[in-house]
Amino acid sequence: MTDPRPAPAPALEARGLRKAFGGHVVLDGVDLAFGTGRLSALIGPNGAGKTTCFNLLTGFLAADGGEIRLKGEDVTRLPPYRRARLGICRSFQILNLFDDDTVLENVRVAVPAMRARGFDCWTPAGVLSEARDRAARIVRLIGLAGRERVAARYLSYGQRRLLEIGVALAGEPEVLLLDEPTSGLGVRPMETLRELVQQLSRRLTIVVIEHDMDFVLTLSDHVAVLHRGRVIAEGPPAAIRDHPEVREAYLGRLGMPNPREGRA
Amino acid sequence: MLGLFALFLLLPALLPRLGYTYLGTEVMIWAIFALGYNLLLGYTGLPAFGHGAFFGIGGYLLGMTQKWVTGGLALPLAAAAVGTLLCGAAVGLFVARRRGIYFSLLTIAFGVMFWFMVFVFDAWTGGEDGLTGINRLALLGYPLRDNVPFYYFVYAWFVGATVALWRIVNSPFGQVIRAIRQSESRARAVGYDTARYKWAVFALSGGFAGLAGGLYALARFGAFPEPMSLAQSGNVVLMCLIGGGFASFYGPVLGVVVFLVLRDVLSTLTDHWLLAYGLLFMGVILFMPEGILGVLRRLRQPAGFHDTAAAHAARGDEAATVPAPPGGERGA
Numbered sequence: 001m002t003d004p005r006p007a008p009a010p011a012l013e014a015r016g017l018r019k020a021f022g023g024h025v026v027l028d029g030v031d032l033a034f035g036t037g038r039l040s041a042l043i044g045p046n047g048a049g050k051t052t053c054f055n056l057l058t059g060f061l062a063a064d065g066g067e068i069r070l071k072g073e074d075v076t077r078l079p080p081y082r083r084a085r086l087g088i089c090r091s092f093q094i095l096n097l098f099d100d101d102t103v104l105e106n107v108r109v110a111v112p113a114m115r116a117r118g119f120d121c122w123t124p125a126g127v128l129s130e131a132r133d134r135a136a137r138i139v140r141l142i143g144l145a146g147r148e149r150v151a152a153r154y155l156s157y158g159q160r161r162l163l164e165i166g167v168a169l170a171g172e173p174e175v176l177l178l179d180e181p182t183s184g185l186g187v188r189p190m191e192t193l194r195e196l197v198q199q200l201s202r203r204l205t206i207v208v209i210e211h212d213m214d215f216v217l218t219l220s221d222h223v224a225v226l227h228r229g230r231v232i233a234e235g236p237p238a239a240i241r242d243h244p245e246v247r248e249a250y251l252g253r254l255g256m257p258n259p260r261e262g263r264a
Numbered sequence: 265m266l267g268l269f270a271l272f273l274l275l276p277a278l279l280p281r282l283g284y285t286y287l288g289t290e291v292m293i294w295a296i297f298a299l300g301y302n303l304l305l306g307y308t309g310l311p312a313f314g315h316g317a318f319f320g321i322g323g324y325l326l327g328m329t330q331k332w333v334t335g336g337l338a339l340p341l342a343a344a345a346v347g348t349l350l351c352g353a354a355v356g357l358f359v360a361r362r363r364g365i366y367f368s369l370l371t372i373a374f375g376v377m378f379w380f381m382v383f384v385f386d387a388w389t390g391g392e393d394g395l396t397g398i399n400r401l402a403l404l405g406y407p408l409r410d411n412v413p414f415y416y417f418v419y420a421w422f423v424g425a426t427v428a429l430w431r432i433v434n435s436p437f438g439q440v441i442r443a444i445r446q447s448e449s450r451a452r453a454v455g456y457d458t459a460r461y462k463w464a465v466f467a468l469s470g471g472f473a474g475l476a477g478g479l480y481a482l483a484r485f486g487a488f489p490e491p492m493s494l495a496q497s498g499n500v501v502l503m504c505l506i507g508g509g510f511a512s513f514y515g516p517v518l519g520v521v522v523f524l525v526l527r528d529v530l531s532t533l534t535d536h537w538l539l540a541y542g543l544l545f546m547g548v549i550l551f552m553p554e555g556i557l558g559v560l561r562r563l564r565q566p567a568g569f570h571d572t573a574a575a576h577a578a579r580g581d582e583a584a585t586v587p588a589p590p591g592g593e594r595g596a
Contacts, residue, residue: 084455110454
């Protein structure tokens with residue numbers, strides 16, 4: 001199961017990324033490159049630093065060292081909203097939606113055509129047809145057509161997971177970062193979500209943090225394994241599955257819980 | 265909205281029997297203040313506690329402009345609204361990046377600062393005695409000194425301000441500030457510079473407070489410091505909470521009516537009205553934290569897990585025609 005395509009230029013790239021919380025080093029010189037048009041998976045045991053890594057890539061945390069480049073351009077010091085405008089769009093591991101707003105409003109507020117009019121205090125939001133149409137297309141794409149006018153809080157958990165991706169997708173991403181999109185899902189909604197991610201991966205650059213190994217091994221083009229703040233292995237899924245250090249990192253965790261593992 | 269406007273249009277015909285016209289005027293002035301303040305509290309989720317300062321500043325700006333700069337009515341009112349908007353913008357620079365308790369404390373600090381400034385610059389503000397001698401003048405030949413013409417003068421401003429605020433909350437800007445209240449981190453993640461939006465809301469709501477404060481100074485023929493005190497700054501917060509500013513655009517208006525009418529009724533009944541007043545509001549906050557309109561809205565909706573489906577069906581929305589997802593789709 002080797003990758004038939006040549007490794008494309010990275011859409012998003014991190015070099016020597018470092019982050020410590022107090023004396024606890026979470027990321028210790030992480031190098032990552034996510035190829036354009038590919039679906040890359042970031043895996044690793046709990047506390048390996050995956051979500052911290054996402055928070056650095058999206059600007060929610062400031063890196064202590066290293067640099068982050070989007071299509072070659074340095075974005076290391078940009079705040080989250082600037083990176084989002086450049087096309088680094090993320091979803092959240094813990095659902096982070098606008099709960100009182102409807103499905104359509106959730107997606108629409110994230111559409112760039114709406115964002116460009118953000119300080120418009122007078123036009124009714126509903127008449128911005130470009131934003132509305134794009135939002136409606138995304139709602140259909142994530143399979144929530146017909147539920148546009150339902151408040152996000154009243155969706156089922158599986159539908160909320162889909163909407164979480166829809167909001168990230170609305171920002172017209174150069175790179176779509178999905179933080180455990182299948183977290184907490186049952187078998188059937190997991191299948192829906194897998195199909196959605198697979199469909200998106202045909203035309204987008206996606207980086208996904210995921211615990212479900214089946215999901216990772218069947219869908220991704222490239223896998224990077226984080227363990228204790230370092231990338232211990234990288235490559236096509238098949239190579240990762242048989243990698244001795246990776247097996248040890250996972251099995252070692254099962255066999256003997258590591259007291260040094262902090263929060264992700 | 266038209267119902268609300270019609271009610272206030274006809275109110276002067278009824279008010280002399282219920283109370284007096286001036287009460288209606290005061291209700292509309294405070295309603296402008298509370299609706300504008302609710303942009304901050306109910307829509308953006310920013311509990312500012314020193315907002316009475318902007319109401320007061322509006323009054324002083326109107327008074328000073330009318331007495332010493334231009335005279336007249338239109339320009340002093342514009343000065344009150346625009347000047348206070350600029351004050352709000354200046355204070356906003358300091359508070360917009362603060363969150364939670366720090367935001368609230370900082371707004372209190374600025375409120376107290378403005379309150380002291382009234383006494384420091386008493387040559388201009390009249391200090392404790394207030395800035396008296398403000399003139400309502402006349403409009404289109406009607407002397408506004410009489411309460412009924414003045415009522416309609418304020419009514420026009422009330423209608424204008426309410427329509428403007430309604431447009432604001434339903435505009436893209438309104439969507440963004442609602443998004444910030446619900447999840448500021450998500451709003452940043454989708455590309456909004458949330459601090460700039462919070463600054464803009466702060467300035468805007470300051471502007472409406474200034475307009476209301478200017479009208480209030482006209483209503484009382486003078487600008488006085490007491491609405492700026494910390495104790496009275498809390499009034500507008502209570503008005504929004506009682507009426508249901510989180511649940512409905514009109515919550516603050518209802519809150520103002522309840523607040524001012526109760527004050528009038530209770531103070532004629534007993535000397536200890538402040539005690540009864542305080543207890544009443546404690547009860548409201550404890551037992552209906554979502555306010556009167558919030559409770560009404562909840563009662564109107566059938567309780568249950570999928571209550572929106574029913575609510576949508578009642579309103580004839582298309583969403584109701586879509587079958588609810590099968591139970592199996594629910595997350596593990």
